[in-house]
Amino acid sequence: MTAVSQASARPLDQGENRRRPYGLLLVAAPVLLVAWLVIWPIVSAVGRTLFQRSDEGAIEFTLDTYLFFFSDRYSLDNLTVTLWTTGMCALLLFVICLPIALYLRFSAGRLPAYVQSLAIFPMFVPSIILSYAFIRVLGPNGMVDILLNAVGLPKIRTPYLTPWGPVIGLVWDNIPLTVLILLSGLGNVSNQAIEAARDVGARWGQVLWHIILPRIGNSILVALSFSVLGIFSSFTLPYVLGPAAPEMMGPFMQRTFRDVNDPQMAITQAVITFGFCIVFGLFYVRSVARNQGK
Amino acid sequence: MARLDIANVSKLFGSTKAVDDFSITVEDGELVCLLGPSGSGKSTLLRMIGGFEKPTYGSMTIDGEEVIHLPPEKRPTGMVFQSHALWSHMNVFKNIAFGLKLRRLPKAEIERRVEAVLELVGLSGYGQRLTHQLSGGQQQRVALARSLVLEPKILLLDEPFASLDQHLRERLREEVRDIQQRLKITTLFVTHAQDEALSVADRIVVLRDGRTEQIARPAEVYREPATPFVAGFIGQMNLVSGVVADGRFGHSAFNVPAAVADGPATLAVRPEALAIAPASGAGMAHVHRVTDYGTHAMIDVELPDGERLKSMMPTADQWTPMQKVDLVPGAFALYRDNGVIYRADAALALAKPARKTRSTVHA
Numbered sequence: 001m002t003a004v005s006q007a008s009a010r011p012l013d014q015g016e017n018r019r020r021p022y023g024l025l026l027v028a029a030p031v032l033l034v035a036w037l038v039i040w041p042i043v044s045a046v047g048r049t050l051f052q053r054s055d056e057g058a059i060e061f062t063l064d065t066y067l068f069f070f071s072d073r074y075s076l077d078n079l080t081v082t083l084w085t086t087g088m089c090a091l092l093l094f095v096i097c098l099p100i101a102l103y104l105r106f107s108a109g110r111l112p113a114y115v116q117s118l119a120i121f122p123m124f125v126p127s128i129i130l131s132y133a134f135i136r137v138l139g140p141n142g143m144v145d146i147l148l149n150a151v152g153l154p155k156i157r158t159p160y161l162t163p164w165g166p167v168i169g170l171v172w173d174n175i176p177l178t179v180l181i182l183l184s185g186l187g188n189v190s191n192q193a194i195e196a197a198r199d200v201g202a203r204w205g206q207v208l209w210h211i212i213l214p215r216i217g218n219s220i221l222v223a224l225s226f227s228v229l230g231i232f233s234s235f236t237l238p239y240v241l242g243p244a245a246p247e248m249m250g251p252f253m254q255r256t257f258r259d260v261n262d263p264q265m266a267i268t269q270a271v272i273t274f275g276f277c278i279v280f281g282l283f284y285v286r287s288v289a290r291n292q293g294k
Numbered sequence: 295m296a297r298l299d300i301a302n303v304s305k306l307f308g309s310t311k312a313v314d315d316f317s318i319t320v321e322d323g324e325l326v327c328l329l330g331p332s333g334s335g336k337s338t339l340l341r342m343i344g345g346f347e348k349p350t351y352g353s354m355t356i357d358g359e360e361v362i363h364l365p366p367e368k369r370p371t372g373m374v375f376q377s378h379a380l381w382s383h384m385n386v387f388k389n390i391a392f393g394l395k396l397r398r399l400p401k402a403e404i405e406r407r408v409e410a411v412l413e414l415v416g417l418s419g420y421g422q423r424l425t426h427q428l429s430g431g432q433q434q435r436v437a438l439a440r441s442l443v444l445e446p447k448i449l450l451l452d453e454p455f456a457s458l459d460q461h462l463r464e465r466l467r468e469e470v471r472d473i474q475q476r477l478k479i480t481t482l483f484v485t486h487a488q489d490e491a492l493s494v495a496d497r498i499v500v501l502r503d504g505r506t507e508q509i510a511r512p513a514e515v516y517r518e519p520a521t522p523f524v525a526g527f528i529g530q531m532n533l534v535s536g537v538v539a540d541g542r543f544g545h546s547a548f549n550v551p552a553a554v555a556d557g558p559a560t561l562a563v564r565p566e567a568l569a570i571a572p573a574s575g576a577g578m579a580h581v582h583r584v585t586d587y588g589t590h591a592m593i594d595v596e597l598p599d600g601e602r603l604k605s606m607m608p609t610a611d612q613w614t615p616m617q618k619v620d621l622v623p624g625a626f627a628l629y630r631d632n633g634v635i636y637r638a639d640a641a642l643a644l645a646k647p648a649r650k651t652r653s654t655v656h657a
Contacts, residue, residue, distance in 0.1 A: 195375070
């Protein structure tokens with residue numbers, strides 16, 4: 001039998017353990033930056049809304065601003081319209097982007113390449129330009145009205161300055177990201193998996209329902225989480241295209257802070273908005289964790 | 295049990311002919327291997343039978359019923375794919391039961407049939423496993439079970455063992471052959487591995503560039519290849535180009551009697567039919583390399599013009615590199631214009647020192 005000395009019997013992964021701090025150092029800078037620019041403002045905002053200075057000068061715990069928000073009809077209407085806009089956008093994005101992604105995934109040739117370019121195009125258009133383009137096309141006396149008038153048809157009721165204005169703009173703005181994420185998910189569904197389903201008797205609808213959608217469930221969740229996070233806290237499109245009242249949380253916060261000059265209430269609105277966003281964010285984190293677990 | 299008739303089927307992708315005027319009749323319970331190199335059209339042909347590609351011309355009938363216009367979901371065929379194509383979001387039971395559920399069979403019937411087919415493929419008790427918890431061989435068995443549970447008239451196997459290691463391939467192909475014979479299911483098996491085709495097929499179809507080179511029983515394909523391509527593709531073959539003149543095939547190193555018309559020809563002789571002997575004089579060739587496989591030895595001999603041939607000998611003991619040897623061809627065939635013109639058994643073939651002819655050799 002060969003005698004093994006203590007030194008030579010050392011675990012092989014000891015060197016790896018020694019290297020670990022270097023890896024942590026590499027991520028230290030972005031982690032610290034996130035802590036400084038994201039985590040700390042959140043903690044600070046929550047603290048400033050929950051702990052306020054009383055008239056006597058003492059700092060005390062209070063829920064006054066939250067109680068006001070959730071008892072104020074105007075604030076609740078704004079929250080409702082934000083949730084409605086977000087939900088409607090998510091639904092429309094799914095309904096519009098899934099067929100586009102399916103077409104791009106299962107088609108070949110030049111036409112799908114052009115369709116993909118068109119689907120990605122909104123990504124390169126700044127929101128403010130999109131907003132004014134929308135007004136020029138669908139707004140009062142816009143291009144659609146002019147064309148309808150030219151052929152003797154009555155004006156359409158413009159979605160501009162109605163809750164549908166931000167919905168149309170936000171959906172258009174979020175199509176590229178949603179299509180790309182869904183397309184990436186569909187890339188994991190092999191042609192043979194689909195052919196195998198057809199081989200055992202599944203029609204196209206059954207293939208979509210039983211094979212494709214379950215396989216891209218994570219991608220749908222990620223795409224909708226990303227879109228919802230962006231839409232819920234969006235500012236430019238709702239500000240330019242949306243109605244004055246009720247308004248989405250982004251413009252509402254800005255108006256409370258600047259026009260009403262009530263920073264404490266604006267911070268409360270921001271914390272409440274963050275609270276809703278974190279729920280969608282947790283969906284995303286759960287999806288990623290589940291995926292990595294597999 | 296079913297009979298498949300394919301008549302004059304062609305498939306064009308743009309201007310490229312993937313399958314060119316293919317015809318075959320596969321009888322009840324027969325296992326036919328489609329064998330050929332990459333791009334020979336064998337998978338395209340199988341996909342056309344499965345309904346995943348539509349032929350440009352021709353007809354296909356299963357038990358006399360034309361199926362060419364039927365989509366895959368309506369064809370009485372079952373396909374096993376190279377990549378297994380299991381649905382990873384379903385467990386083994388659900389993978390197999392999916393087709394039965396689509397046919398709205400009662401739950402008890404589905405359970406009975408899934409359990410029976412799991413037992414058939416040797417995976418009893420694996421129903422609740424997720425597909426990623428199975429080995430490659432087990433995944434392929436699940437894929438086979440998924441097709442078999444629907445009792446298809448024709449079973450299509452598209453290189454089902456290509457992603458498995460050699461040992462597992464050998465074991466699985468024997469199991470598949472056993473199952474196929476037990477169920478007597480008409481089967482088409484695509485492979486590019488000649489050993490696979492030779493070991494499981496009732497008949498082999500050798501394809502090249504979309505065209506049929508030969509359809510025959512495995513022994514016939516091996517012993518009597520119809521074309522030089524089949525001769526070179528199935529097993530190992532020494533192909534020697536030379537000229538027939540005055541009833542003898544002539545080459546720079548040796549010549550053999552061949553009662554055919556004069557003209558260029560290609561001699562095909564398998565390594566096991568090409569014996570070597572220590573040179574009695576200057577020798578026709580010298581030993582280049584000796585490879586001992588344990589069961590036999592493969593001797594690479596080099597001719598004076600630098601070309602090399604392979605000779606299979608019982609042992610490696612008496613051969614050393616650079617040793618001068620004489621060649622003793624046994625059974626061989628001569629090919630001309632892509633067809634066989636002469637076959638000789640071992641008794642007829644006698645090597646003689648060569649006359650000078652212009653020639654090339656391919657081992």
